[in-house]
Amino acid sequence: MFGLLNLNKHAGATSRDVVNRVLRIVHPLKVGHAGTLDPLATGVLVVCIGSATKLIEHVQRMPKSYRGSFLLGRRSASDDTEQEVELLADAPEPSRAEVEAALPALTGEIQQRPPAYSAINVGGRKAYDLARSGAPPELPPRPVTVYSLTVVAYDYPELVLDIECGSGTYVRAIGRDLAASLGTAAVMSALERTAIGPFKVEEAVAPKSLTAENLPGHLLPAALATSALPRLDATPADIEELRHGRFIERAGYKAKDEIAVYDPSGALFALAKKRPSGKLQPVRVFA
Template sequence: MHGILNINKPAGKTSRDVVNIIQRLMRPAKTGHAGTLDPLATGVLVCPVGHGTKLIEYIQRMPKTYEACFLLGRQSDTEDIEGNVQLLDDPPRPSRDEIEAVLLNYLGTIEQVPPAFSALKVAGKRAYDLARQGKEVELASREIEVYALEILAYDYPQLRMRIECGSGTYVRSLGRDIARDLGTEAIMSELMRTAIGCFQIDDAIHPDDQLSRGTLAAALQPTSLAVSQMPQVTVDHDKIVRLAQGKLIEVDVDTASQEVAAMTQAGQLVAVLVPGKEGGWRTARNFANDYL
């Protein structure tokens, strides 16, 4: 029971709720998730199982694609419709061309202040816990990557967009900042994650379907997908033995990358390698014993 599940999270469930459903069916194999979705959000939730849980950080690095709907001319403490929504008094109604012009400022590496209602920690406490207590929450801005922004539909006050971005991006805060550049405010009313790297929503399974241990096992995708964006090398049996023994190996890889995926001849993930001493490569994640 090692692999990766691509789940289509429904609205109203937390990411943890979905993991708990899978965990009950897959015990004793461990289960986790790579990239939290709020209860309001739907779409791709990647849930590694067994050895896959050791690869979560690599999945989290993958680019993410969202479709989001924002309502202009209103604001809320949570930056979405689940908070205390307030309508602005006679806000401007930007044209599509004005919105398109502002979007250009949000491509590439930008600074973003995360929302107060987030799981980030402030002095050891979750920001959303402090915000719910009515306390002032100040979060530092941080760099995020936005690869693409596209207006899918615009009929004031609804603005529907497609967003491709890197890890750590808060889509509702992106809508907030875009609206402020337009002289108004916005809250997020819908969010669907349509992809994380190679994991697409069209291939996702729904947790409300008639799931069983058997159906989940059949839906498991190989752990190699977690490192699909990493340079790869094929290792023979002798090198697999050395990796299982915790020894360095030599690999022929023409890359400046500091990480390489070691694969069997059949394309199965043996290990994630990082540079070791004297030009060799050592394991950062090691599954070599599975192939002996």
């Protein structure tokens, strides 16, 4: 039980609900997810089992793809339909050409203000807890990367976008800021995460279908989480040294590189880092 599950979260469930379902099957092993989806959202949720929970941050770094639906001419405190939606009076109705012309300003590395209803910590409390108590925080903008924005369909008031972005990007905020640039407002009405790196929604498994009998057959190699890292195919002697926390000699890696180490069978064995001495130090050993 050292691997990853590509799960298709259904609307209404929290990411924690999905983790708890897996945990009931594999207990006492550790279980964690890589990238929260709000209850409104559906799609890819990568769940890590056993020692693979140490790889969560690597999955979180992977590019993400979404299909989001937005309703223009509306606003809410959460920037989606989870909170009460207010219909704007005399809101403009932008043309498709105007919408598409506004997209480049929201692509690349941009400064994005997270929604007040988010899981960001503010003074030891979640922002959404503060917002629900009537004191929504003013969260400062932070840098995020949006690789592409594409209009899939537009029939006012509904706008459907395909979005490719980096970690930490709020799709709700993209809809909010796009609408603001067009002189109006928007709420997100639906969201599907269609991919995280190599994990595609077409290949994802429904959490409700998992059982103790079939779960092992859905488990994916933990190495998928480290596909972006430099690779080292270790010898049996290397494995013995790394297993005991000792450094090994290897050339060809850059300073401070994090390296995925594979054992002679081709399985992910460890993560190592190159130190100033030029040697490789094990920082995570999975076997």
